[in-house]
Amino acid sequence: MIEQLTVCLPDGPGKLAAMCGLLGHNGVRIHALMVAETVDFGIIRVICDRPRHTAELLCGAGYNAMCTRVVAVEVQNVPGALGTLLDRLSSCDLNVEYAYTCCVDSRTVDIIKVTGEPLEIKLRESGLALLTAADLYDPDEVTRA
Structure with a gap:
């Protein structure tokens, strides 16, 4: 099994772009990204080259992020x-x-x-x-x- 990064992202223009920009700026290589929408927020699922490091990076930037197996x-x-x-x-x-x-x-x-x-x-x-x-x-x- 591997770890997938899961991020709860508030709905709104530019929110996903800002999160992906942060990852790119920090050299995170995204292999896959999937967005599932709910009424108030999106659930972003990411397969990347450094899931634990990326979760820590996102949490430090105020995002709700965790790793899922x-x-x-x-x-x-x-x-x-x-x-x-x-x-x-x-x-x-x-x-x-x-x-x-x-x-x-x-x-x-x-x-x-x-x-x-x-x-x-x-x-x-x-x-x-x-x-x-x-x-x-x-x-x-x-x-x-």
């Missing part, structure tokens, strides 16, 4: 790949809370928030090609994980 699975970029992945998770009695897809270098990666106990054992039994922190993070961040 998710699964990153490398998949073939072909029709049906996501369905096959979801079938495997389902067959292991794992529930999908949300999912999104990104490209990391030349790889297609599905990011999935799953639940089910015992989670680590069920993920191992799934036989999926799970990515690790070393596959996505800055080397200094891997030592912190």
